[in-house]
Amino acid sequence: xxxxxxxxxxxxxxxxxxxxxxxxxxxxHFRVCRFIIETGVKLGMRSLPVATACALYHRFFRTAxxxxxxxxxxxxxxxxxxxKVEEQHLRTRDIINVCHRFFHPGTEPMELDGKFWELRDSxxxxxxxxxxxxxxxVSFQHPHIYLLHYLVSVRNLVNRHAWSxxxxxxxxxxxxxxxxxxxxxxxxxxxxxxxxxLYLAIQSYGVELPIGELEWWQALCDDISRGEIEDIMSDxxxxxxMEAKCM
Numbered sequence: 001x002x003x004x005x006x007x008x009x010x011x012x013x014x015x016x017x018x019x020x021x022x023x024x025x026x027x028x029h030f031r032v033c034r035f036i037i038e039t040g041v042k043l044g045m046r047s048l049p050v051a052t053a054c055a056l057y058h059r060f061f062r063t064a065x066x067x068x069x070x071x072x073x074x075x076x077x078x079x080x081x082x083x084k085v086e087e088q089h090l091r092t093r094d095i096i097n098v099c100h101r102f103f104h105p106g107t108e109p110m111e112l113d114g115k116f117w118e119l120r121d122s123x124x125x126x127x128x129x130x131x132x133x134x135x136x137x138v139s140f141q142h143p144h145i146y147l148l149h150y151l152v153s154v155r156n157l158v159n160r161h162a163w164s165x166x167x168x169x170x171x172x173x174x175x176x177x178x179x180x181x182x183x184x185x186x187x188x189x190x191x192x193x194x195x196x197x198l199y200l201a202i203q204s205y206g207v208e209l210p211i212g213e214l215e216w217w218q219a220l221c222d223d224i225s226r227g228e229i230e231d232i233m234s235d236x237x238x239x240x241x242m243e244a245k246c247m
Contacts, residue, residue: 053082054180077126146194171201184235196232
């Protein structure tokens with residue numbers, strides 16, 4: 001954490017009001033990313049385009065304020081842009097109609113009237129804003145490929161009966177998907193996030209791996225410490241606590 005000048009507790013500790021603002025912002029981002037993921041499913045998006053949309057959203061709000069920008073509009077534009085980045089192009093009309101039904105369940109698709117075209121223009125303009133805000137750096141190296149390789153390596157170390165009895169792979173993939181609800185997905189290198197979700201999945205089921213000169217996780221990734229893994233796992237578990245608060 002950044003050091004703050006001064007010695008008084010009032011200056012070194014965030015006020016209750018400041019904590020409340022941060023908590024509300026985190027809740028908003030959690031809800032919006034859940035909206036992105038659910039919308040992506042309804043649009044038939046693959047996992048990587050959905051992950052890219054969430055990453056675009058989180059990167060944008062690293063420097064942008066919720067007081068200035070409408071988060072759900074940014075989310076819609078992030079979905080549209082992610083489709084282009086990951087070569088799964090989506091029509092703005094489809095995105096708008098799916099999002100419209102999200103907010104207005106049971107209604108008919110929007111008419112192609114002035115309101116529709118105004119919203120479409122807003123989505124396109126916001127896409128340009130995201131591009132400028134991120135300096136056109138919109139390609140991401142996601143943890144998915146690392147997790148795939150790590151799972152293959154760990155499976156070869158574990159007794160095959162123990163592996164078949166415990167859903168380690170399914171749990172790790174679910175944890176990785178859930179990580180995109182929060183900024184943890186862009187806060188850490190992709191290989192570190194992949195290792196942390198696998199570590200947490202293995203810990204959850206109490207599966208023991210062979211002990212050698214190196215820990216199993218050190219053999220997979222040599223630029224991370226146990227402390228860093230625990231920090232990422234803590235961030236992940238906080239997301240599940242946030243889910244309960246957002247119900």
